[in-house]
Amino acid sequence: MQKRILEVVDYDPQWVESYLEESLAIQQALKGLNIRMHHIGSTSVPGLMAKPVIDILIETSNVSEL
Numbered sequence: 001m002q003k004r005i006l007e008v009v010d011y012d013p014q015w016v017e018s019y020l021e022e023s024l025a026i027q028q029a030l031k032g033l034n035i036r037m038h039h040i041g042s043t044s045v046p047g048l049m050a051k052p053v054i055d056i057l058i059e060t061s062n063v064s065e066l
């Protein structure tokens with residue numbers, strides 16, 4: 001079995017800005033749809049070490065619109 005390497009790094013305040021930039025791009029791509037987005041996962045918790053991956057949850061009341 002091949003070993004997987006998992007990178008965990010110190011908290012980076014830039015993660016908040018990265019989320020905002022990505023969520024804006026998603027909102028523009030899904031313009032006109034009724035969606036809400038949330039920054040979730042370990043990068044959303046100030047001070048917490050995390051994998052440097054921004055997790056975004058998108059919710060909608062009508063999945064068929066997507």
